[in-house]
């Protein structure tokens with residue numbers, strides 16, 4: 001419970017700025033039957049809402065830049081990510097996957113990929129509606 005009007009104002013501003021994000025697991029035979037991808041899915045369940053919040057209010061130019069950078073990183077380092085050796089430097093692919101899915105969540109109907117569904121707006125057939 002806020003103790004002052006200033007705190008109430010901060011709470012109101014936070015509520016106005018809050019991004020509605022719905023992210024859930026969905027059946028995906030490739031993910032369901034592979035421990036690596038199942039763990040990636042679990043990580044994405046946490047990372048995608050953060051990426052959605054980070055991209056909220058971003059300009060079209062910034063969104064395009066994130067899409068291009070994510071696609072480039074995934075295309076060039078996904079194999080290293082999937083077969084990473086102990087002690088090897090992080091590839092950034094997991095963050096890129098989260099950003100890419102967050103971008104897809106902005107589309108009508110959201111996105112379903114890698115065993116998760118993510119969307120920002122209620123839509124027909126969504127369990128989050």
Ligand SMILES: [Zn+2]
Pocket residue numbers: 022109110117118119121123126127128
């Ligand atoms: Zn949805």
